[in-house]
Amino acid sequence: MKLxxxxxxFADEYIKTGNATQSAIEAGYSKKTARSVGSENLTKPDISEYIAKRIEEIDKDKIAEQKEILEFMTRVMRRQEMEQVT
Known part of the structure; x- marks a missing residue:
């Protein structure tokens, strides 16, 4: 996968905004062709695969894994860390 x-x-901007036309403009494509280039880019396998993988990584970073939760709860139970509710 070589972009x-x-x-x-374009892909990084699209991940942020979800807007193909604006992402194409931000990536440096011509404003006149941004809409068609944006749509075309989303159909390219390498670009769509990159976008899917990055979104998966971003989502994964947002959710604590089971081991992380257990370690935190253990530290709280042992009073090594105080639980904070915000």
Whole structure:
């Protein structure tokens, strides 16, 4: 999966905004062709695969894993860490 710098920038912007046209413009594509380039980029397997993997990584970072939760709860129970509710 080898993306050009423009394709990677497009994909990273698309992950942030969900807007293909604006992402194409931010990546440096012409405003005149941004809409068609944005749509076309989303159909390219390498770009869509990159977007899917990055979203998966981002989502994974947001959710605590079972081991992480157990370690935290153990520290709280042993009074090594105070539980904080925000």
């Amino acid at each position: 050009t710098p423009k394709q990677k920038k």
